[in-house]
């Protein structure tokens with residue numbers, strides 16, 4: 001497949017689209033001709049063995065990493081090569097495999113910083129918190145939504161891994177993202193906290209009407225949440241489809257070297 005023309009306008013029902021994406025770093029072909037469309041409101045999970053290219057794909061889809069070739073469209077608009085903060089303001093939010101929270105700041109300050117980025121006119125940075133400040137209001141709402149609203153003055157460093165994941169989700173919501181990319185949201189989360197986090201992600205996806213793309217190693221989490229699963233291996237998308245088809249796919253089983261999914 002060849003790359004889509006740069007000015008191609010895709011239907012808005014496709015929330016996020018990567019077309020013929022290749023990524024070559026220092027001579028290593030990390031993403032190989034990957035194409036993926038995510039429908040508005042869909043929950044897509046990306047799985048694959050270690051080093052398959054899942055995070056690299058999220059990096060390209062979130063425009064943090066420019067592809068060597070290929071395009072990324074957000075709701076029909078070609079956003080390839082645009083500055084990440086501009087694309088974030090257009091409604092694309094992501095979390096990271098390792099936390100990028102400001103650990104020495106409070107929950108409210110973290111959420112405010114994200115809410116602040118949503119509208120340049122409301123920028124106030126780490127300034128004093130004003131009760132009727134719309135940025136603060138939005139930050140408090142999103143903390144409430146993820147269940148962290150009770151003690152907003154706690155430092156982010158005081159949170160458990162599971163709570164930190166919730167705060168990251170609050171930040172993506174505060175930022176106003178309609179398309180959310182989650183990179184291993186269960187990483188580091190204790191077994192006891194996984195079920196609660198799964199329910200939160202499900203609730204945010206459904207009730208807030210988000211489009212969600214999630215990279216995740218825990219297959220039971222993937223099967224619990226995803227409407228469609230894409231499987232990556234050696235930088236390529238080797239299969240994509242409904243969970244039952246993916247589970248039964250011989251190529252997928254082989255990619256996992258015979259390990260049952």
Ligand SMILES: Nc1ncnc2c1ncn2[C@@H]1O[C@H](COP(=O)(O)OP(=O)(O)OP(=O)(O)O)[C@@H](O)[C@H]1O
Nearest residue numbers: 025026028030048049050051052053054055056057
């Ligand atoms: N900046 C880079 N420079 C060189 N190689 C890289 C770079 N980023 C990623 N890679 C390599 O690309 C491959 C894919 O990495 P990536 O992190 O995307 O895989 P992954 O599927 O997310 O893996 P994991 O499940 O272990 O997180 C790996 O072999 C990795 O070493």
